[in-house]
Amino acid sequence: MSGLISPVIGICFCFFFNICFSQNDTTKLKTPEVDIYKSACKLLDSAKYDEAITLLKKAIKIKPDYTEAYNKMAFAKIKNLDFKGAEKDVRKAESIKPDNFDSKKMMGIIYYETKKMKEAKATLDSAIKLNYTDPEIYYYQAKLMFDGKANQLALDACTRALDLNPNYLEAIFLKGEIRFNMKDYAYCIKELSDVIKMMPANNPNYEAYKIRAKARFEIGDFKGSLTDWNIYIESFPLEEGALILRGACKIETNDNSGAIADFDAAIKINAKNPVSYNYRGVAKGENKQFVEALKDLDYAIKLKFDYAGAYVNRAAIKFASKDKRGACEDLNRADSLGDEMAIKLIQAYCKQ
Numbered sequence: 001m002s003g004l005i006s007p008v009i010g011i012c013f014c015f016f017f018n019i020c021f022s023q024n025d026t027t028k029l030k031t032p033e034v035d036i037y038k039s040a041c042k043l044l045d046s047a048k049y050d051e052a053i054t055l056l057k058k059a060i061k062i063k064p065d066y067t068e069a070y071n072k073m074a075f076a077k078i079k080n081l082d083f084k085g086a087e088k089d090v091r092k093a094e095s096i097k098p099d100n101f102d103s104k105k106m107m108g109i110i111y112y113e114t115k116k117m118k119e120a121k122a123t124l125d126s127a128i129k130l131n132y133t134d135p136e137i138y139y140y141q142a143k144l145m146f147d148g149k150a151n152q153l154a155l156d157a158c159t160r161a162l163d164l165n166p167n168y169l170e171a172i173f174l175k176g177e178i179r180f181n182m183k184d185y186a187y188c189i190k191e192l193s194d195v196i197k198m199m200p201a202n203n204p205n206y207e208a209y210k211i212r213a214k215a216r217f218e219i220g221d222f223k224g225s226l227t228d229w230n231i232y233i234e235s236f237p238l239e240e241g242a243l244i245l246r247g248a249c250k251i252e253t254n255d256n257s258g259a260i261a262d263f264d265a266a267i268k269i270n271a272k273n274p275v276s277y278n279y280r281g282v283a284k285g286e287n288k289q290f291v292e293a294l295k296d297l298d299y300a301i302k303l304k305f306d307y308a309g310a311y312v313n314r315a316a317i318k319f320a321s322k323d324k325r326g327a328c329e330d331l332n333r334a335d336s337l338g339d340e341m342a343i344k345l346i347q348a349y350c351k352q
Helices: 007-027 032-045 049-062 067-079 083-096 101-113 117-130 135-147 151-164 169-181 185-198 206-218 222-235 240-252 256-269 274-286 290-303 308-320 324-336 340-349
Strands: none
Touching (some): 032 067, 083 101, 101 117, 117 135, 151 169, 206 222, 324 340
8 A cells, every 4th residue: 555545645636736736837927018017117217208108008018908007108208298198098097997096196297287277186186085195196286285375285295295205306396495485595495405415416406506596695695605506507507597696696705707797698698688787787886887887777777767776776886976966866766666775775875
């Protein structure tokens, strides 16, 4: 009997063998669409959206009802600003699997990016009911609120997003923007400094430097502001507004010749902006080029007859040129336009 297997044992053994063989065979089943999908997700993480779309199309060709692939393809198309294509993919995903969270989230983002704010709010609110632990939902809610001037609500939504993902760079940046709008400049600078430290070197967010430059100017950190403007303008040398604001920083740091050069560059870009002439007049006045300064301020006022600040600055140049009557006339004009500094200067210098 030692070399024989009983019928019962033999049946059990065969049954066990068949189960094991079946399980092993299942694990060997090929799912190429999943492998392609995973490769596409890696490309999305690297911002290679066109390549990711190509792979996702291959995955869908293998598995036409691949909901996740349609949603990821919609995400890639959103990044490529192809909102019509993205919506088509989302609708396909919803037809396969109605009321799935990712499709609702993608659709909410599409509505936001195409300025359909009511639809965006309703869709994002609906998506949160399906998944309240997704930071991107709160980020887009914050953007909606920020656009609607509801700064505190936007800040709260950003905080929720960052509670779920503390390294969410876009949410930190948005929080910095909100803080700037709330004139909370110290916190704004902190948030944007965090963004600048964390952002990838090969894909910097120059807007963070731009807003931090403005915030530093507001708190009187003119050297820090100038440093940020230098970094920003190196990449955007033809941005008129940036040149004007850097010029203002240079006036505050007594680099009046450097300021004049920035205003010259801004005027070359746009010869009809009174702000450039106003500030260039101030810089020339600081360099005691009074005749040239008056020409710039006269032209600023010619371009904008109700430019209160230009009247105040022209008054300062006229005082320096010993034209007290002309200076006081300019201050009275500035006062009539609502300039807060003008009345103080009138009381100090024009009462006699």
